[in-house]
Amino acid sequence: MVQDNGRPRSRRLPRAVRERQILDAAVEVFAAHGFHAASMDEISEVAGISKPMLYAYLGTKDELFVACIRREAARLIEAIGTAVEAGLNPAEQLWRGLRVFFEYVQENQAGWSVLHRQANVQGDPFVSELSEWRERATSLIAALLARATEGSAQPMQAEQTEPFAAALVGAGEALVEWWFEHPEHAADGMAMRLMNMVWMGFSDLVEGRSWTPKS
Amino acid sequence: MVQDNGRPRSRRLPRAVRERQILDAAVEVFAAHGFHAASMDEISEVAGISKPMLYAYLGTKDELFVACIRREAARLIEAIGTAVEAGLNPAEQLWRGLRVFFEYVQENQAGWSVLHRQANVQGDPFVSELSEWRERATSLIAALLARATEGSAQPMQAEQTEPFAAALVGAGEALVEWWFEHPEHAADGMAMRLMNMVWMGFSDLVEGRSWTPKS
Amino acid sequence: MVQDNGRPRSRRLPRAVRERQILDAAVEVFAAHGFHAASMDEISEVAGISKPMLYAYLGTKDELFVACIRREAARLIEAIGTAVEAGLNPAEQLWRGLRVFFEYVQENQAGWSVLHRQANVQGDPFVSELSEWRERATSLIAALLARATEGSAQPMQAEQTEPFAAALVGAGEALVEWWFEHPEHAADGMAMRLMNMVWMGFSDLVEGRSWTPKS
Amino acid sequence: MVQDNGRPRSRRLPRAVRERQILDAAVEVFAAHGFHAASMDEISEVAGISKPMLYAYLGTKDELFVACIRREAARLIEAIGTAVEAGLNPAEQLWRGLRVFFEYVQENQAGWSVLHRQANVQGDPFVSELSEWRERATSLIAALLARATEGSAQPMQAEQTEPFAAALVGAGEALVEWWFEHPEHAADGMAMRLMNMVWMGFSDLVEGRSWTPKS
DNA sequence: TATGAATGAGGCTTCATTCAT
DNA sequence: CATGAATGAAGCCTCATTCAT
Numbered sequence: 075m076v077q078d079n080g081r082p083r084s085r086r087l088p089r090a091v092r093e094r095q096i097l098d099a100a101v102e103v104f105a106a107h108g109f110h111a112a113s114m115d116e117i118s119e120v121a122g123i124s125k126p127m128l129y130a131y132l133g134t135k136d137e138l139f140v141a142c143i144r145r146e147a148a149r150l151i152e153a154i155g156t157a158v159e160a161g162l163n164p165a166e167q168l169w170r171g172l173r174v175f176f177e178y179v180q181e182n183q184a185g186w187s188v189l190h191r192q193a194n195v196q197g198d199p200f201v202s203e204l205s206e207w208r209e210r211a212t213s214l215i216a217a218l219l220a221r222a223t224e225g226s227a228q229p230m231q232a233e234q235t236e237p238f239a240a241a242l243v244g245a246g247e248a249l250v251e252w253w254f255e256h257p258e259h260a261a262d263g264m265a266m267r268l269m270n271m272v273w274m275g276f277s278d279l280v281e282g283r284s285w286t287p288k289s
Numbered sequence: 290m291v292q293d294n295g296r297p298r299s300r301r302l303p304r305a306v307r308e309r310q311i312l313d314a315a316v317e318v319f320a321a322h323g324f325h326a327a328s329m330d331e332i333s334e335v336a337g338i339s340k341p342m343l344y345a346y347l348g349t350k351d352e353l354f355v356a357c358i359r360r361e362a363a364r365l366i367e368a369i370g371t372a373v374e375a376g377l378n379p380a381e382q383l384w385r386g387l388r389v390f391f392e393y394v395q396e397n398q399a400g401w402s403v404l405h406r407q408a409n410v411q412g413d414p415f416v417s418e419l420s421e422w423r424e425r426a427t428s429l430i431a432a433l434l435a436r437a438t439e440g441s442a443q444p445m446q447a448e449q450t451e452p453f454a455a456a457l458v459g460a461g462e463a464l465v466e467w468w469f470e471h472p473e474h475a476a477d478g479m480a481m482r483l484m485n486m487v488w489m490g491f492s493d494l495v496e497g498r499s500w501t502p503k504s
Numbered sequence: 505m506v507q508d509n510g511r512p513r514s515r516r517l518p519r520a521v522r523e524r525q526i527l528d529a530a531v532e533v534f535a536a537h538g539f540h541a542a543s544m545d546e547i548s549e550v551a552g553i554s555k556p557m558l559y560a561y562l563g564t565k566d567e568l569f570v571a572c573i574r575r576e577a578a579r580l581i582e583a584i585g586t587a588v589e590a591g592l593n594p595a596e597q598l599w600r601g602l603r604v605f606f607e608y609v610q611e612n613q614a615g616w617s618v619l620h621r622q623a624n625v626q627g628d629p630f631v632s633e634l635s636e637w638r639e640r641a642t643s644l645i646a647a648l649l650a651r652a653t654e655g656s657a658q659p660m661q662a663e664q665t666e667p668f669a670a671a672l673v674g675a676g677e678a679l680v681e682w683w684f685e686h687p688e689h690a691a692d693g694m695a696m697r698l699m700n701m702v703w704m705g706f707s708d709l710v711e712g713r714s715w716t717p718k719s
Numbered sequence: 720m721v722q723d724n725g726r727p728r729s730r731r732l733p734r735a736v737r738e739r740q741i742l743d744a745a746v747e748v749f750a751a752h753g754f755h756a757a758s759m760d761e762i763s764e765v766a767g768i769s770k771p772m773l774y775a776y777l778g779t780k781d782e783l784f785v786a787c788i789r790r791e792a793a794r795l796i797e798a799i800g801t802a803v804e805a806g807l808n809p810a811e812q813l814w815r816g817l818r819v820f821f822e823y824v825q826e827n828q829a830g831w832s833v834l835h836r837q838a839n840v841q842g843d844p845f846v847s848e849l850s851e852w853r854e855r856a857t858s859l860i861a862a863l864l865a866r867a868t869e870g871s872a873q874p875m876q877a878e879q880t881e882p883f884a885a886a887l888v889g890a891g892e893a894l895v896e897w898w899f900e901h902p903e904h905a906a907d908g909m910a911m912r913l914m915n916m917v918w919m920g921f922s923d924l925v926e927g928r929s930w931t932p933k934s
Numbered sequence: 935t936a937t938g939a940a941t942g943a944g945g946c947t948t949c950a951t952t953c954a955t
Numbered sequence: 956c957a958t959g960a961a962t963g964a965a966g967c968c969t970c971a972t973t974c975a976t
Contacts, residue, residue: 244463
């Protein structure tokens with residue numbers, strides 16, 4: 075029999091494809107309602123499979139959620155990492171990273187919502203997962219910042235770059251939130267804003283100094 | 290089973306006292322488990338009253354949560370507002386605001402968690418409440434930043450200060466998160482870090498320029 | 505302190521007055537929501553007294569409901585009985601009884617609703633109370649009908665008049681229901697309708713014979 | 720505790736069968752306690768299934784109750800309608816209708832109780848459902864009565880037949896009630912009684928005129 | 935493999951009823 | 956006498972999870 079909701083309930087797909095289908099559905103539903111309000115019923119429906127299959131492929135609700143977080147985090151981190159590597163100097167690296175970040179969020183709002191909003195809910199299995207991704211993001215940035223000071227008189231230590239990186243990530247998250255309410259701006263423009271705040275600081279901006287990409 | 294949570298179940302208290310007791314308990318429990326996972330059962334237990342009283346005084350779970358958000362937001366905003374007003378110039382105002390922010394968070398972790406983490410719940414009554422508080426916080430900062438540029442050649446418009454303020458708030462939130470994992474730092478130190486990031490920017494910091502309070 | 509809802513919460517009333525106040529309120533609320541949906545809270549509020557007083561005066565919810573049924577039934581039966589006694593012959597007696605019945609219902613809709621609708625709910629203490637009132641009403645009518653046939657060739661026995669009376673009562677109740685949806689008719693007109701149905705029967709009515717009061 | 724109500728808890732039945740089981744149980748329980756006092760717990764127990772199934776198949780308590788009313792009303796109306804159609808002239812039609820009515824009630828006391836007694840519940844979804852069934856019953860009878868006067872000098876209009884029909888239905892309901900307390904009578908006899916009351920009227924009966932079926 | 939059918943467990947909410955002042 | 960404060964008990968409903976086919 076065929077499911078009536080557009081996508082035919084295709085059978086006998088290879089496991090990997092099925093799992094991606096399910097994860098896509100899960101991310102969508104988790105983003106829409108949040109972890110607790112999301113129901114396995116809805117996820118299985120959106121994924122186009124029955125609940126027992128859902129459990130067979132990805133385990134319990136908790137495990138499924140962790141899988142979602144993991145996939146989305148990996149994707150985002152990888153995108154940013156690749157972009158950063160392509161930059162020639164720290165400023166450009168940061169700039170590329172920011173740009174990719176905003177682009178990613180724009181094209182993957184559901185995934186971002188799962189990462190940024192839903193994963194914040196306390197609870198045993200999720201905190202660790204979440205802090206791991208935050209740590210990876212932070213250390214990526216922190217390394218970048220550290221490289222920027224390598225040549226200076228007083229190179230920054232991890233103890234200084236790390237909180238800075240964390241703050242930068244937080245600023246980015248908040249700016250995305252602001253962006254959602256002012257969608258008329260382009261991803262590039264958002265990246266520029268954040269770049270300037272971070273790189274120049276407020277006192278410079280007030281005095282008319284700002285950063286611009288050369289490319 | 291016997292109640293054994295320290296505070297004796299005192300009886301026949303006047304309404305106002307009970308309401309504060311309940312709000313305290315609710316904030317604690319919401320912070321610990323998040324809105325959905327928190328149960329009215331546990332809240333009433335922690336508050337030391339029966340569930341019917343809980344409902345009689347503060348309404349449904351939704352209403353209770355809104356009341357929590359409202360109280361915590363009001364407290365925080367008021368503390369920051371008062372501190373900012375005491376500053377003589379924009380830099381000092383910002384500095385005082387940041388310091389009070391970190392102090393508040395330190396002494397009121399549960400309340401902060403409710404505001405920062407748990408309020409991200411989908412659903413009608415919460416989004417409006419939450420965005421209202423975010424907006425108040427942001428506009429408080431945005432006004433401060435706007436004042437800072439009043440004398441400059443190109444005074445910033447709301448369109449520029451607002452996202453900056455939002456980013457600043459986000460950076461603060463993230464820094465708090467980092468702080469929780471590095472509790473050896475003092476609130477003052479955290480405020481200093483953020484002040485420098487915001488005011489000086491990264492390029493200045495690299496070159497050894499930094500901001501310090503005069504007081 | 506004075507209650508703010510119009511009627512001042514007068515204190516120290518004689519017991520009988522209080523009880524009437526309470527019963528009035530109870531009938532009103534039971535009629536509005538039905539027995540189960542009515543809450544003692546609302547009744548005490550409408551009555552203008554506190555709940556402990558409510559319990560002190562009229563006992564539990566069940567007892568209170570029984571008291572309502574009893575009072576309303578007594579009133580109605582008494583009104584009809586008095587009217588019937590004033591009639592000179594059976595037809596006129598019936599006519600007077602019906603007229604009073606419709607008048608009573610019109611002026612006492614809440615009481616009627618309690619009797620007719622709410623008391624039908626099954627449950628231990630109410631069935632007996634309800635069947636007692638039905639029985640009284642029925643036997644009042646049955647006696648009337650019996651008197652009407654006393655002079656005839658084959659006087660009716662209770663076994664014949666009783667079900668007739670029951671049916672008449674039921675017809676009256678149903679007609680009242682119909683009346684509520686067609687309120688443009690007068691009480692007298694309704695009584696006339698029922699009188700004709702009962703007295704003449706359908707075959708007579710079809711052939712143009714009908715009953716009219718002489719008074 | 721062990722289930723011990725005779726019917727074994729059979730498992731894995733097809734949906735249609737389960738739905739009938741549930742409706743049967745629901746009618747039984749609603750008839751026994753009334754809508755409000757009936758508990759979904761008891762219904763599911765009597766039906767021999769768990770509560771989640773109850774909800775999955777027939778929705779909330781309100782919806783379940785409406786389904787009960789609808790089924791019972793449809794059954795009764797259909798039975799009477801079929802019987803009436805088989806009659807050759809109005810009197811016989813009425814007679815057949817009444818006979819089927821009493822037979823139906825006798826064999827389906829619970830269903831009748833739900834229709835007659837319990838459906839009188841305040842609240843949106845029920846009033847409409849109930850008045851619809853009453854209307855169908857009434858208009859079925861009213862049409863019959865109208866046909867009876869078609870040939871006469873002054874054919875009755877709906878304004879006259881309708882309240883008559885309503886009263887007839889009410890008389891029937893009340894007679895059923897009386898019957899329950901005098902179960903020694905047969906359904907046929909009850910129908911005869913009502914037929915005579917309605918068709919002949921009291922004055923005719925007093926004078927010895929009565930109606931008898933020819934079949 | 936795939937699923938319709940099934941349920942234990944638990945959460946929110948309200949109500950009749952009674953203390954303690 | 957009068958009441959604000961308090962609660963045990965119960966009802967509706969939903970969800971994550973698993974059989975049995």
